[in-house]
Amino acid sequence: MLSPPFSKRSIGLVAPCCEAQETPPPADEASQHQRTRLAQLDPHLHCSVIGTCLGSAELRKLMARFIDVVGLGELDVHHEAVRLASRHADVGRALHKAMDQRYAGALKRFATATDEEQLGAAWDEARQQGEIPGAYWALLTHRHCSPALRQRAFGEVHMLSHLVGAANRADLRRLVALERENAELAERLEREQQRRQELVDEREALAARVQQQAIELARRPIPEAAPVIDALQSQTLIGLHTQRREQAEHAAAQARAALEQAMQEMEHLRLQSRRLGRELAAAEAQLRTTGEPTPPQQLPADRRALLYVGGRPSTIPAIRALVERQGGEFLHHDGGLETRKGLLAALVQKAQWVLFPVDCIDHDSALNLKRLAERQGIPFSALRSASVASFAAALAAPDGGAEDGDDDSAAPPFCLRHA
Template identity: 35%
Template sequence: MPTLPRPHSLSSPRLLLPVEAAPEEVAVKAGSQRLKTWDIPSTFHCSIVGTCLTTGELRQLLAKAGQEDARSATDHTLHGRGVRTAGQRDFAAKLLNKALDKRHEVSIKRIPLQADEQELRRIWRESFDRGDIAGPYWALMSHPASPPALIRDIFGEVHMLSHLVGSASRLDLARLTRLEKELEQEKDKGERQEKRLAVAADERVALRQRIRQLEERIVQAEATAAPFGQRVRAEEGSPAERADTEAARANALSQRLAEAEERCRALQRDLEQLQDHSHSILRENEALEAAVTAQLQAGGSQASPQPAGPVLYVGGRRNLFDHLRAYAESRNVDLLLHDGGMEDSTTLLPALVGQASTILFPVDHISHSAVGLVKRLCRAQGKPYLPLRSAGLASFLAAITGAGGAYGRL
């Protein structure tokens, strides 16, 4: 099944199109110049406006054309005005046509004016299969060489996508609910980690106080031992025996001090590990919150950050691959997947590493041999890699959204 366009482009009620246009309406004007919206049969205006322009763009150009109430009009009313404007030959229609050409300039330039029907069909099929719908749809609808049969076919495919998007929206809601539950779980885990850190910090403070007390006792013991040693030398024992006794006491005190310092260093290392773990969980919580916010604000005008290139994810759980791929697509990340050798052959890894700009792998769900192979390939090809704390969705989201700066440092 092809990748669907942006939900806000195809899930609107304005895209419930007629199943088939009348033959006389499909015949568009042929010539050497690209067609304007008013040159195209009105049957197709609804699908062009609804698919090829966002609601925000349509609202802005209608307001610019003098329709001040367009700023407060509902989306459905706005769409109806855009469809009516497309069939006219006035200032507003020219603005609409100009907006379509500017927004889809890349797709228009990609299709030569001299292309024949076979070439036009090939371009549409390749664009449709990779989910690039809006630009090629306008470019082909306004192309002077597009035959009526091609117009009917692409119109029908765009119409059917409006039905598919409804099913996809239900899946998005289910995924959003699951993400919210995972966010709550991660928040609880973060609170438990904070409590453990607080206990460890208290233990560290108590241990430092104990070390200071021991140091003070050692100083006091040395001060007390000096006159006592003089008295002992005057009263009993040979100098050699007294020296051995003092040396043994000093060694015992030094050993106790060394043991206390070692315990302090061990607690310090544990504290640093807990802090690192807590920071990782906090970054993952931020990534989950960003994911939930993005789902709730789906259809907004904010653009996703563009990553430097494809990202390769090696290892992990195969039952999560669909979720990883779906979230990567929502962030405009080209995600390559390899299970680390469980089912996928490791002979594919050199080529995949060569394609990727960044390599990720979860340290808790990948074999040692796969990790070693990935690191050797990355060093040989000069590619950065990032070990993830776990194979869960939270670690993956934190890595590709940059919620904690992780993806930005790759």
């Protein structure tokens, strides 16, 4: 079902479904006044084009006109489409027509490009806006698209698929862990509720037995010498029942406390999950813009000079690059490990916004930073951790990174003494 491997002149490492014979298209098939056909593209591009520009359901419906797709998985249908795109004329025409119809708007926008420079600019703009499939098809089939531009677009789409796959895998692992913790807490809560109900039932049954025994004792005939004995027995029975009642109430109180603790833990995990989701979304947004031209002055004018105090040396270069990509000026002080603490006051005067991670800064630096920022009237934000994702989430927040303003996913209050 797979085609023979193609030469390595295009890409060093390719998936098996991308392998095809390296048969260059005839030079006279595509004139300068018409778009390139799918069958005229280098066969090694067919896997990327079909996989990016056509969905699984649409591709299966189209290929059912040429092959028997019953029992075939999505990967098998994809392999057959890639193999027949350059070998079967009807299949190539059908695939080309389907993508033309689906991305007619993108083809119309790219048709205005009159040279390779304009075509590359249109591709960069569409990629920044996330309109990859239609722009990819319009670019590869454009009459002004050079082999170098095709190769660049192919490489960017190829690497984007790796980034998306890695982010999805990390997100799935985090989701599975949270679901497992949630299931354990739910099971624990159910056990505590069941134990509490058992204690309540036992106490009610004990009260019923005491009442029944009292009724039976009242109905019995009492001899002349029996009053003293009955009084002693009654006192013993009452003491026993009182002890059992107190034990049952104590156990019920413990069950209520355990239940309340379990509910608090579940709420804490829910808030933690939302904070991690917000940081993941911010990190993914920054990852998508890595290497792309960023419009200047994305940060607010009153918060363009940022002072970051503390943190880990391994994350400082990435945080610096993140701020500079958004048109900001990055100032850093390590809190006194290698840089003198006396320089902190001068850096605060230069900054318009002060940020520090609560898990990677000493108490003295945090207290001093708070006093300096309040004295200068400069806003400061305490980040949940020293990770790049936490910093990116602070920059992406609508209120300038103050997580405490979000009632639904607020971070724990920051304590300058205990961090």
